[in-house]
Amino acid sequence: MDPVISLSIGGLVAVGVYMFLAHDLPRVLIGFVLFGSAVNLTIFASGRLGATLPPFVAPGADALAAGTSNPLPQALILTAIVIGFGLTVFALMLVVRANREFSSVDAADLNAAETPIDTAKSPIPPPAPLAKKAA
Amino acid sequence: MSASLILRVSAPMLLWLPLAASLYVLLRGHNEPGGGFIGGLLAGVGLIFHAIAFGAAPTRKLLRLAPTSYCAIGVLLAAASGIPALFGAGPYLTHLWWFPDVGIVLPLGTTILFDAGVYITVVGTVATLFLSLMEEETL
Amino acid sequence: MLLIVAPLLIPLCAAALTALLRTHIAAQRVVGVSASASLLAVGLMLVARTADGSILVTQMGDWAAPFGIALVVDAFSAIMLAIAGLMALSVSIYAMGPDAAARDRAGFQPLFHSLMLGVCGAFVAGDVFNLYVWFEVMLIASFGLLVLDRTRAQIDGGLRYVFLNLVGTTVFLMAVGLLYGQLGTLNFADLARLAPQAENQGLLAAIGVMFLVSFGAKAALFPLFNWLPAAYHTASMPVAAIFAGLLTKVGVYAILRLFALVYAHDVAFFGPIFAWVAAATMVFGVFGAAAHYDIRRILSFHIVSQIGYMIIGVALLTQAAIAAAILYIVHHIVVKANLFLVAGAIRRENGSFALGRCGGLWRAAPLLAIGFLIPALSLAGIPPLSGFWGKYAVVRAGIEAEAYWLAGIALFVGLLTLYSMIKIWNEAFWKPAPEGLARTAWTRGQRIATYLPIALLCATTMTIGLWTEPFAALAETAAASLLDRDAYIAAVLGNAGQVAEFAR
Numbered sequence: 169m170d171p172v173i174s175l176s177i178g179g180l181v182a183v184g185v186y187m188f189l190a191h192d193l194p195r196v197l198i199g200f201v202l203f204g205s206a207v208n209l210t211i212f213a214s215g216r217l218g219a220t221l222p223p224f225v226a227p228g229a230d231a232l233a234a235g236t237s238n239p240l241p242q243a244l245i246l247t248a249i250v251i252g253f254g255l256t257v258f259a260l261m262l263v264v265r266a267n268r269e270f271s272s273v274d275a276a277d278l279n280a281a282e283t284p285i286d287t288a289k290s291p292i293p294p295p296a297p298l299a300k301k302a303a
Numbered sequence: 304m305s306a307s308l309i310l311r312v313s314a315p316m317l318l319w320l321p322l323a324a325s326l327y328v329l330l331r332g333h334n335e336p337g338g339g340f341i342g343g344l345l346a347g348v349g350l351i352f353h354a355i356a357f358g359a360a361p362t363r364k365l366l367r368l369a370p371t372s373y374c375a376i377g378v379l380l381a382a383a384s385g386i387p388a389l390f391g392a393g394p395y396l397t398h399l400w401w402f403p404d405v406g407i408v409l410p411l412g413t414t415i416l417f418d419a420g421v422y423i424t425v426v427g428t429v430a431t432l433f434l435s436l437m438e439e440e441t442l
Numbered sequence: 443m444l445l446i447v448a449p450l451l452i453p454l455c456a457a458a459l460t461a462l463l464r465t466h467i468a469a470q471r472v473v474g475v476s477a478s479a480s481l482l483a484v485g486l487m488l489v490a491r492t493a494d495g496s497i498l499v500t501q502m503g504d505w506a507a508p509f510g511i512a513l514v515v516d517a518f519s520a521i522m523l524a525i526a527g528l529m530a531l532s533v534s535i536y537a538m539g540p541d542a543a544a545r546d547r548a549g550f551q552p553l554f555h556s557l558m559l560g561v562c563g564a565f566v567a568g569d570v571f572n573l574y575v576w577f578e579v580m581l582i583a584s585f586g587l588l589v590l591d592r593t594r595a596q597i598d599g600g601l602r603y604v605f606l607n608l609v610g611t612t613v614f615l616m617a618v619g620l621l622y623g624q625l626g627t628l629n630f631a632d633l634a635r636l637a638p639q640a641e642n643q644g645l646l647a648a649i650g651v652m653f654l655v656s657f658g659a660k661a662a663l664f665p666l667f668n669w670l671p672a673a674y675h676t677a678s679m680p681v682a683a684i685f686a687g688l689l690t691k692v693g694v695y696a697i698l699r700l701f702a703l704v705y706a707h708d709v710a711f712f713g714p715i716f717a718w719v720a721a722a723t724m725v726f727g728v729f730g731a732a733a734h735y736d737i738r739r740i741l742s743f744h745i746v747s748q749i750g751y752m753i754i755g756v757a758l759l760t761q762a763a764i765a766a767a768i769l770y771i772v773h774h775i776v777v778k779a780n781l782f783l784v785a786g787a788i789r790r791e792n793g794s795f796a797l798g799r800c801g802g803l804w805r806a807a808p809l810l811a812i813g814f815l816i817p818a819l820s821l822a823g824i825p826p827l828s829g830f831w832g833k834y835a836v837v838r839a840g841i842e843a844e845a846y847w848l849a850g851i852a853l854f855v856g857l858l859t860l861y862s863m864i865k866i867w868n869e870a871f872w873k874p875a876p877e878g879l880a881r882t883a884w885t886r887g888q889r890i891a892t893y894l895p896i897a898l899l900c901a902t903t904m905t906i907g908l909w910t911e912p913f914a915a916l917a918e919t920a921a922a923s924l925l926d927r928d929a930y931i932a933a934v935l936g937n938a939g940q941v942a943e944f945a946r
Contacts, residue, residue, distance in 0.1 A: 214623025375461035
């Protein structure tokens with residue numbers, strides 16, 4: 169089981185990071201989702217693998233029986249999934265909006281936040297505009 | 304937005320069945336798998352079906368309050384469930400139990416308030432996200 | 443016990459109530475300002491309770507640490523909570539100034555209090571996972587606040603901010619998972635107890651570097667600071683002020699907390715890393731500011747450069763250095779937020795943030811000029827203002843720890859900071875107003891809402907500057923209790939330490 173999990177984590181991280189490097193924002197977002205899955209698997213694996221019984225205390229007992237799985241990573245993953253979902257949806261909404269404003273989801277076309285420095289009548293001349301990719 | 308005839312006819316059922324199931328899951332969450340979070344998601348699924356079948360505006364009308372108000376009410380309810388503990392029982396969110404005997408012994412606790420708060424918040428969040436994404440698309 | 447939970451309950455209830463009062467803007471503002479004021483009051487009460495070095499702990503739901511969720515307030519947390527309360531109050535008032543109606547209709551109040559919830563939560567969190575959760579609360583609220591006006595620049599800046607933070611928090615979460623795999627616990631006290639005895643110190647250090655990367659991205663450390671000047675200046679002014687004042691400092695808080703508690707035994711490995719990062723952050727930030735002619739960008743770059751001063755504290759990890767860092771954080775939050783508030787007022791007076799289009803404010807708004815001079819000179823470290831004592835403490839700690847080059851860089855960067863501040867002063871206030879300047883008229887209410895918080899923060903800066911003793915003593919206590927790991931462990935775990943040992 170261990171090699172399967174660790175290889176999956178490695179594979180997901182590799183794909184996720186590769187997607188992060190894309191210009192296309194939806195791809196970056198998918199990369200984030202994959203990377204997040206890798207992280208969740210890591211937390212799952214860090215709670216030790218192998219135990220398969222659900223972590224419920226039997227009626228009458230006051231502790232978990234032997235062989236039950238570790239409940240803490242499951243709780244952590246549940247929280248992380250919820251938060252990751254929220255973040256993804258928000259980022260997605262922003263990408264949708266950017267698409268409407270800029271008619272593009274290519275990172276290179278989004279340049280409204282870093283317009284050339286406004287140097288009107290300032291003591292130094294404005295810097296030469298950087299060579300931009302033809303739109 | 305026009306959904307298929309099949310979806311539109313079956314949408315009321317697809318709204319109320321998940322809602323009923325979600326309440327069952329919410330109450331079951333006391334001592335068994337279930338609880339406010341998963342219940343809220345189930346209820347959210349029902350609302351999503353409704354929104355897909357009839358559009359965002361009728362679903363907003365069905366909810367009466369703004370979806371964000373649901374989030375606020377749920378959060379306040381969950382936060383309030385921890386308050387009774389501050390009157391002597393222990394730290395914040397220590398849950399108190401009460402077993403009234405009305406024929407059968409009912410196990411009542413402040414946990415159900417917390418879970419109900421989570422349930423309402425999740426319903427509100429799902430509705431907020433889905434409806435605004437839907438409206439974003441049709442703008 | 444209520445006192446420890448109050449910093450969470452107040453912003454939580456405020457966020458929920460303002461969300462419920464959707465269309466009742468006036469009621470929202472009443473709730474908002476009173477919540478911020480009570481947050482400040484609670485923060486000050488907590489400072490009073492912890493000023494003797496005691497540590498307040500509550501175990502949520504009576505589930506004992508390290509298994510349950512513990513909220514911990516020591517002197518450092520209390521100071522941060524109080525200063526967060528001061529920021530919340532100033533920004534709540536300031537946000538009633540120009541453009542308030544549009545902002546409130548877009549949902550400023552619920553988002554703002556959610557942000558404060560995340561910030562306060564991070565300060566009271568007693569374990570790494572809750573720190574993560576509060577970071578996310580803060581993050582989601584800050585996303586919403588950043589794109590409040592939905593302009594093109596905001597959406598672009600927001601996207602940069604969002605994507606960088608997505609990566610940063612995911613790295614954080616992975617580090618949390620790996621740390622749990624290594625030590626089997628996430629509670630700070632339990633981690634502090636177990637980390638020095640861990641077998642695989644190499645892996646633990648690698649996890650520490652992951653934490654450093656994610657907190658560093660949050661705190662805008664070199665080389666992860668580029669997102670900050672690209673995003674902050676697009677936000678509306680009250681939002682930019684609270685971001686500039688508080689958000690990066692939450693990252694600094696997390697670094698101090700984690701590396702002083704859990705990684706203190708590995709200072710030989712992390713010390714030099716932090717020293718280089720601090721030096722590079724100071725230098726690159728200040729040079730970035732020197733190159734710019736937009737007030738907001740100059741100030742944004744100065745946030746970056748000032749973070750370097752705070753990181754010197756973690757690099758040296760002596761009591762004097764940490765006390766200096768804490769004093770510096772307090773000073774910096776007040777001053778930086780104030781400068782952003784002033785920048786908003788300059789914009790209102792002159793219709794632009796671009797220095798070339800500003801001018802003549804010394805005559806037109808002398809009060810504003812004084813309101814700018816006090817924080818600006820304080821930022822540059824001119825005595826007797828708060829920045830002088832902050833810089834003095836940092837440099838002295840550096841010299842005491844024989845890190846002469848770090849102290850030297852800190853002094854040099856202070857000089858360049860002065861250059862940037864003089865630049866803003868000359869351009870916006872001193873030089874004659876350019877022709878065709880369209881001054882916007884203020885209403886009386888707007889003027890009060892804008893000037894009151896500026897005056898409040900100026901007064902705080904002056905107080906810290908002229909009456910430093912109690913603040914320095916408080917920072918000293920906070921540093922001592924931050925470094926006293928045994929006291930922290932005993933306060934949080936109590937007898938539970940033995941229980942935990944048994945269960946493991």
